[in-house]
Amino acid sequence: MPTIRKRGQHQWEAQVRRRGYPAQSKTFTTKAEAEAWAGMIESEMSRGVWVSRSEAEATTLYEALKRYEEEVSLSKKGAAQESSVLKNCKAIDLAKRPLATIRSADIAKLRDEWLKNYKPATVLRRLAVLSHVFNIARKEWGMESLSNPVELVRKPQPNNARTRRIAASNAPVGTPVGDEPESERGAQNGELERVVKAxxxxxxxxxxxxxxxxxxxxxxxxxxLWVHVDLNRCVVHLPSTKNGDARDVPLSSRAVAVLQALKDAREDANDAANEDDEDDVDRVFKIRSDAVTRAFERAVARARKIYVDDCKTAKLKPDGKFLTDLRFHDLRHEATSRLASIFPMHELTKITGHKDPRMLMRYYHPRAEDLAKRLT
Structure with a gap:
């Protein structure tokens, strides 16, 4: 039988002792709550389904997020991106509460608050991280009694898939640098050329x-790495990718020309410094990913300004879509759509690294006029 005793004027302590189980005790504000809790614990012990809730009740969400970042997140390829998500989750009021007290209604309220300021895809990423934290706590941190409240919550439907195609020169994939035909659409062509120039x-x-x-x-x-670049075979090897698989990427003649120019410049720099070029494991581009994004955004903004100024000088109306809403990841979309006109789907997946053809279709956006040409 559980023991219920009064502690002070406004507290009731419930104790449950049963052979084969550690003693359990908890304090409540009313006797009814103490009796209900003790009855539940004793029933679970009798049926052999009891598991300790003490750690889940003592660990806050903030502490769980911090432990997750140190033990789980740092080993992921996207640790830097996930670090930002974890930082945002640590800042919410819900992070102050013990894991065992967080319910699906709390997560649903948090989801709705996030949706007011962020896109559905961003909210989905945050919910996915929270869900993984609860699952890791339950499966690996000894909190078997902990349920995952995120699993019960409706997930927002992402509606921000990108279909942006880039207005570029009429040169097909593989055209060597400097051999592009002159544009037939004037300023409406050559977005990337303008970005590069700016x-x-x-x-x-x-x-x-x-x-x-x-x-x-x-x-x-x-x-x-240069050691993975084979210009003779026109192939670069990627030993570690986002999905965990290595892959070889074929190089077009233009890509070969770009890498050859970089390699020549590298060798000239080594010769000028009287150094032996023995370090074949040097990175091709000594720059961080986030620096690439910032540089691209600045170049696009400058290119847009120059384009608008050129239109004013020529007394033309600027196109509102030209050099706007352009992101670096759109280059992968553009490349996939161009390569799809050359390679069949099963070969294209090997080039882009997509395991699921359905995911590949999110990156393939053919122009209607290009499809129409195949019907003639």
Whole structure:
């Protein structure tokens, strides 16, 4: 039988002792709550389904997020991006509460608050991290009694899929640098050419051309090593990618020209410094991923301003869509759509690194006029 005793004027302590189980005790403000809790614990022990709730009741969400970041997140490829999500989750009021007290209604309220200021895809990423924290606590941190309140909450439907195509020169994929035909659409062509011209970075232009020619991710490009570049075979090897699999990426003639120019400049710099070029594991681009994004955003903004000024000088109305809403990841979309006109789906997945063709379709956005040409 459980023991219920009064402690002070406004507290009741319930104790449950049963052979084979550690003694359990908890304090409540009313005798009824103490009796209900003791009855539940004793019933679970009798049925052999009792598990300790003490750790889940003593660990706050903030503490769980911090432990998750140290033990789980740091080993992930996207640790830097997830660190930002964890930082935001630590700042919410719910982080002060013990894990055991957080219910699905709390998560639903948090979801609705986030949706007021963030896109559904952002909210989905945050909810996914929270869900994983609860699952890890339950499966690996000895909190078997803990339920995952995120699993019971309706997830927002992402509506921010990108379909942005880039207005570029009429040169097909594989055209060597400098051999592009002159545009037939005037200012409406050559978004990337204008961005490259407006960039003040020496690394950004080759990164842009390599991205739009190969469909490689930003992180894959900046982590590329010279030892994995084979210009004779026109292939670069990616030993570690976002989905965990290695892959070989074929290089177009334009991509080869970009890398060859970088390699020649590297060798000339080593010769000028009287150094032996023995360090074959040097990174091709010594720049961080976030720096690439910032440089690209600045170049796009400058290119847009120059374009608007050119239109004013020519007394033309600027196109509101030209050089606006352009992101670096759009280069991967553009490259995939261009490569899809050359390779069948099963070969394209090997180039882009998509395991699921359905995910690949999110990156493939053919122009209607290009499809119409196939019908003639």
């Amino acid at each position: 960039s003040s970075s020496t690394l950004l232009p080759p990164i842009i051309w390599l991205a739009v020619e190969t469909a490689m991710r930003r992180g894959e490009i900046v982590s590329l």
